[in-house]
Amino acid sequence: MNTKKTIQGSIDFKNGCVDLSHGAGGRASAQLIEQLFIAAFANPWLEARNDQACLSIPTTPGRLVISTDAHVISPLFFPGGDIGSLSVHGTINDVAMSGAVPLCLAASFILEEGFPLADLRRIVNSMAQAAQDAGVPIVTGDTKVVERGKGDGVFITTTGTGWVDNSLKISGDQAVPGDVVLVSGYLGDHGIAILAQRENMKFSSPMESDTAALHGLVRDMVSVSQNIHVLRDPTRGGLASTLNEIAHQSGVGICLEESAIPIRDKVAAACEFLGLDPLYIANEGKLICICPAAEAEIILQAMRQHPLGKDAAQIGQVQEDAHCYVQMRTQLGGRRMVDWLAAEQLPRIC
Numbered sequence: 001m002n003t004k005k006t007i008q009g010s011i012d013f014k015n016g017c018v019d020l021s022h023g024a025g026g027r028a029s030a031q032l033i034e035q036l037f038i039a040a041f042a043n044p045w046l047e048a049r050n051d052q053a054c055l056s057i058p059t060t061p062g063r064l065v066i067s068t069d070a071h072v073i074s075p076l077f078f079p080g081g082d083i084g085s086l087s088v089h090g091t092i093n094d095v096a097m098s099g100a101v102p103l104c105l106a107a108s109f110i111l112e113e114g115f116p117l118a119d120l121r122r123i124v125n126s127m128a129q130a131a132q133d134a135g136v137p138i139v140t141g142d143t144k145v146v147e148r149g150k151g152d153g154v155f156i157t158t159t160g161t162g163w164v165d166n167s168l169k170i171s172g173d174q175a176v177p178g179d180v181v182l183v184s185g186y187l188g189d190h191g192i193a194i195l196a197q198r199e200n201m202k203f204s205s206p207m208e209s210d211t212a213a214l215h216g217l218v219r220d221m222v223s224v225s226q227n228i229h230v231l232r233d234p235t236r237g238g239l240a241s242t243l244n245e246i247a248h249q250s251g252v253g254i255c256l257e258e259s260a261i262p263i264r265d266k267v268a269a270a271c272e273f274l275g276l277d278p279l280y281i282a283n284e285g286k287l288i289c290i291c292p293a294a295e296a297e298i299i300l301q302a303m304r305q306h307p308l309g310k311d312a313a314q315i316g317q318v319q320e321d322a323h324c325y326v327q328m329r330t331q332l333g334g335r336r337m338v339d340w341l342a343a344e345q346l347p348r349i350c
Helices: 027-041 083-096 117-134 189-199 215-224 238-250 265-274 293-304
Strands: 062-071 101-112 138-146 154-165 179-183 230-232 253-257 288-292 313-319 326-329 335-337
Touching (some): 027 138, 083 154, 189 265, 230 238
Parallel strands (some): 101 138
Antiparallel strands (some): 179 313
């Protein structure tokens, strides 16, 4: 009978801090892995204590999807989430934008010497809760420690895998003239929540990040239509930069209707006060869908029946354009270019 022995000694998560020994590969590293990561992420793959996770591939015909993402957000904790939940949601969403069902995650931590262990446990527990809620386990990982002053508390890289049915071909190069553009809800919440936290801005009602795992919403969408052409989550660079990426991938133009784009009054007001354009503000819990016009209504209905798509809207259409421009009809009846983001409006946003 194979019984696993625990590492003797306990870590002081209340008052202790990360030190270089936690990344040295010795007893302190083993204690951190066992008492923090395995305890929080508990699943058979981690409990095997191997340097990898060995999983079965689904037997249904399909293709493997993989994505990786580094998270360097500042501040680490913000209204509506933290770097832990964000690192889970961000990678799940990147996998889900192919139409795939996410299978599992791997996580890598870069910790700075002196970082409070209480904060690290809070982040890890947040990751564990986000992964549990999403039904996507964290099955393997790694931890490194850098000297004091050589990092910024904690950076997290997550890698996700998923499985997509062969009937789906969802990609940024699939938009065609005549398609319509849908969004799943209000834009700019995440970026303004982070900015408000940094600058101590106050709103009449709390401004929270929209960070969320979108694979359930995607599942409901593909269940009513196998003809979705493009899915994308508009994170850094917001709606404007994401649509420019899609336009260039597909070799098309896109025309938006300003009056149809859902933006909260307080997000619009904050952007106006700070001289920012809400179309470029990052989101972490919204998606863009480009689909045939004939199927837009049934997809919108499916989106609006899901909690994360209840404010979904049709905001524009795809058109022929050799220049691959993204344009917008304004509420005043004019038309303006919606170009790529020229510089970083808000660094360290995810």
